[in-house]
Amino acid sequence: MMDSFIFPGLTTRVVFGAGTLSRAQEEVRRLGHDKVLVLSTPHQKADAEKLAESLGDLASGIFAGAVMHTPVEVTETAVEAFRASGATAVVSLGGGSTTGLGKAIAVRTGADQVVIPTTYAGSEMTDILGETASGEKTTRRSPDIRPETVIYDVDLTLSLPVGLTVTSAMNAIAHAMEAFYAPDRNPVIELMCRDAMVAFRDGIPRLIEDPQDRSARTKALYAAWCCSTALGYVSMALHHKLAHVFGGSFDTPHAETHAILLPYTTAFNEQAVPDLLRPIADTFGGGSAGGELWDFAQTVGSPMSLKALGIEESDLDRATAIAVKNAYTNPRPIDPGSIRELLQAAWEGRRPG
Ligand code: NAD
Known part of the structure; x- marks a missing residue:
């Protein structure tokens, strides 16, 4: 509470x-x-x-x-x-x-x-x-x-292709993930985010089987509303910053970029606020939130690495420099070394620990 x-x-x-x-x-x-x-x-x-x-x-x-x-x-x-x-x-x-x-x-x-x-x-x-x-x-x-x-x-x-269904859902989950630790979070948004995690967890695998499954589509769209509300009413942090860096400076596609970064940004901040991210860990399997999201992403066929998105390993230094240029609020302090490590893991697609 x-x-x-x-x-x-x-x-x-x-x-x-x-x-x-x-x-x-x-x-x-x-x-x-x-x-x-x-x-x-x-x-x-x-x-x-x-x-x-x-x-x-x-x-x-x-x-x-x-x-x-x-x-x-x-x-x-x-x-x-x-x-x-x-x-x-x-x-x-x-x-x-x-x-x-x-x-x-x-x-x-x-x-x-x-x-x-x-x-x-x-x-x-x-x-x-x-x-x-x-x-x-x-x-x-x-x-x-x-x-x-x-x-x-x-x-x-119903017409949303399976690939975009998955990456767009991961994009939405990222809003909820950052809302769980937002300094201006409130109980209404937190309840919506908890509900959204369950709805996506249950709905997305069903939509891969049958993209026309109306009850799964209803769950997913409801979850999207919850996550959009979180994005619209509380502050976002490192995850959205990094997605913005890649979309803005490397022209990567929006939903895929969010989907790939999500397990890594979650794992990064989980070290500082494990209790706040517990609802994600518990919903997706009970281990670490970052690891469980990586497993979920793999199960639902989400793109798994920045490398697969066409990012070169040599781009990671520039991305790090842009990401740390301006200060912003984040539960775990940000420094170039740890962000570069996060990006290396995301580039390789390595499961976060
Ligand atoms: P999009 O709107 O570009 O849609 C991707 C493609 O899918 C488009 O060609 C679209 O016509 C098609 N499409 C959409 N719905 C479809 C459906 N039901 N069936 C078949 N095709 C469909 O992609 P997006 O991921 O929804 O949005 C990305 C953009 O939104 C980015 O520019 C991002 O910055 C912005 N965005 C802004 C905010 C904000 O709060 N300002 C939040 C989230 C995203």
């Missing part, structure tokens, strides 16, 4: 279930809008078109150009499309890339956001926006960035 805490409250309205996409019109109207721009990636354009059709007169257009890491050039084009369409809100249908574009439009125009997440990445509940300009990714937080409404529709996740 925590002796003292601050619970900031949760501000985003959440609609969760199967077939909830049909509630989009009602949710847009509830926010007081009568013109919205629908956003997606090129890959999910057909889904965006279907959604726009179901929104009828409410949809003033579609912008299907969202890409990973929210490049500002794409945002500028999207903002022009948003203004030209006469929309006052966006409906973002897709994973973190589409949600990121919606946030980037919102922060520049004051648009409200209805987000319909289709991966487990977890951007939808957060006030965080990462953007890329001239090859550099920067992150900011602001209340204007946090979406007003999130519609989770289990049906939309």
Whole structure:
């Protein structure tokens, strides 16, 4: 039990279930809008078109150009499309890339956001926006960035490929892992994270067997909501810093990077706060949290090494230097030697002790 805490409250309205996409019109109207721009990636354009059709007169257009890491050039084009369409809100249908574009439009125009997440990445509940300009990714937080409404529709996740299902779930688990030791953690977030660990542990192996298993998809999407809430309401530390270093400076794919680093960052911090990470260790098998997550990752076919992601061993010194350049809060003190060791193990894919 925590002796003292601050619970900031949760501000985003959440609609969760199967077939909830049909509630989009009602949710847009509830926010007081009568013109919205629908956003997606090129890959999910057909889904965006279907959604726009179901929104009828409410949809003033579609912008299907969202890409990973929210490049500002794409945002500028999207903002022009948003203004030209006469929309006052966006409906973002897709994973973190589409949600990121919606946030980037919102922060520049004051648009409200209805987000319909289709991966487990977890951007939808957060006030965080990462953007890329001239090859550099920067992150900011602001209340204007946090979406007003999130519609989770289990049906939309049935099409998520098995590979992305696994890595996106590991990405979500990383939010919970850092929430367990966040200095600003609170009992509500902790309960959500504990629940999410069990739901992912049980749901992901079933989805590998059958990606269309609705009850496992429901578990996984519920867990994703819990983890996204953790990401959005308490502070993250070393794990997210390292994932940002690789995504931002080495252009590695987002979900895979999180998935590979997770057992190593967990094991690293477990040395300082074993009791706080006990819920993870207990959920995944009872050994060490880092070791159990590595075993789980291997069982579910997650990518296991930075080497397999195309990172060269010689890149690890530069990654270490970037990771330790600015100070940030972490349960275990950070120094170049120990971070370099962590990265070496993650590069080789060696099981953490
Ligand atoms: P993504 O949004 O880029 O999706 C990956 C690909 O999968 C895309 O082509 C997408 O169209 C496709 N896809 C998505 N859902 C699908 C489905 N159900 N069926 C079939 N295909 C589907 O990847 P992501 O991992 O969801 O998001 C990564 C991005 O989100 C990164 O840029 C990351 O920085 C950002 N992010 C931001 C936050 C935040 O709080 N700001 C949090 C998490 C992630």
